[in-house]
Amino acid sequence: MLTELGAHAYGIRRPTELAHLDGLVIPGGESTTMDKLVRAFDLYDPLRALIAEGLPVYGSCAGMIMLADRIAEPRPGQQTLGGLDVTVRRNAFGRQVDSFEEDLDFAGVDGGPVRAVFIRAPWVEEAGDGVQVLARAAGRIVAVRQGPLLATSFHPEVTGDTRVHELFVDIIKDGS
């Protein structure tokens, strides 16, 4: 999606690969595993420092959980990178079989509703004053922005619609 938008995208697995980043995407997956891996690969402190310095970061699904300051009823010992002043609830819409798709109005994205794919998705249970709510599904907050941090409960990368990633690329460009 990012390459299609003209960005130079590459994977980050080690601290040495964090140099010269303009922005970071934390994708979906499994946040408990990501939490263990960022610490095992010594990425926890450098990523927290970059977020504190204002690096634009987009987190989708498990990535949203990694960006959240707080998790409602977390797995024992589960930590997040934090940065976003929100409380998220993991697997909030139900189990894998309860995955669903929905067209959402998304503030800041023009051209009609965004098709959102939710896969064992979290929702934002509580958001601080500095957090802008961009979209809701079933009355729940599923997309937020706080300055250079963007997060969605759903997976825009699976639909072929580049508009959410475009919003993130614009956030990076605005800050540079």
Ligand code: GLN
């Ligand atoms: N349920 C996963 C978690 O808690 C997130 C699922 C996803 O990223 N699609 O980390």
